Amino acid sequence: MIGFILLMLLVLTPQQSTANKVSDAQKKDFLDLLRTLPHKGEFFTDDAIKTAGPYLLVLFALTDKDIEGYDIYPFAALSRGLCDDENNRQYATAHFADIRHSDLKLAWAAMLFDAGKPSAEIVRFLRDVIKSQARAKVLAEMLGPNFANFKRRVNSSPVH
Numbered sequence: 001m002i003g004f005i006l007l008m009l010l011v012l013t014p015q016q017s018t019a020n021k022v023s024d025a026q027k028k029d030f031l032d033l034l035r036t037l038p039h040k041g042e043f044f045t046d047d048a049i050k051t052a053g054p055y056l057l058v059l060f061a062l063t064d065k066d067i068e069g070y071d072i073y074p075f076a077a078l079s080r081g082l083c084d085d086e087n088n089r090q091y092a093t094a095h096f097a098d099i100r101h102s103d104l105k106l107a108w109a110a111m112l113f114d115a116g117k118p119s120a121e122i123v124r125f126l127r128d129v130i131k132s133q134a135r136a137k138v139l140a141e142m143l144g145p146n147f148a149n150f151k152r153r154v155n156s157s158p159v160h
Contacts, residue, residue, distance in 0.1 A: 009067055022061035030058040031067070034074060042077060049081035056088055060099045067101065076107050077143075083111040093119050113154065128156045 011016075015065065033055065037048035040115040044052070067075065082088045090098075092108055096119065099105040106129060109122050118126075129135040130151055 012085045022058050026058050027062060027066055030055045030062075031070075034078065037078070039077075042073070044078055044081050046081075049078070049084070052078055052153075053082065053085070053088065056082060056091060057098070058094070059104070060092075060095060062104070063100045064102060072103050074121050075101070075104055077106055079104060080111065083108065083115065089115055096121055096125070103138065106135070107142060110139065110142060110150070111151070113157075118157070123154065123157050130154060 033052065037052060038045045039048060062075070062103070081103075083092065089112060092112055096105075096108070096112070099108055105125075109118075109125050109129070112118050112122055113126060126139075129139055136151075139150075143150050
């Protein structure tokens with residue numbers, strides 16, 4: 001409950017950048033937690049997602065250097081589970097600029113776009129990704145055969 005209240009306070013203050021408020025100790029605690037979260041196959045359990053929920057701002061503050069040497073997949077799988085929650089999507093949309101890791105930011109952008117009603121910032125970000133051959137390749141690898149349709153939908157999406 002405290003985690004939910006903290007998350008809601010963060011959602012209600014979207015102008016405040018949270019990326020600079022996360023300490024190295026918090027990042028280490030999150031990385032340690034990630035190793036212990038229960039999973040079923042390649043996905044995390046509902047209990048794991050619930051446990052990780054209060055760490056969303058820590059996840060967003062991780063940099064390429066913070067998770068150097070780690071496989072990106074557990075972070076993306078956890079993000080997928082977290083994105084299924086409406087409160088987390090609202091937080092992610094409001095704090096999209098705070099997502100520091102380039103591949104996690106790309107994954108969250110794609111998930112938020114697919115969830116419907118993406119912000120103009122997210123649409124612009126995805127359009128820039130699609131224009132970059134290297135970044136578009138990463139996105140295509142994430143989306144697989146759905147990439148062509150996703151690309152068409154992004155390019156035809158209105159930007160407000």
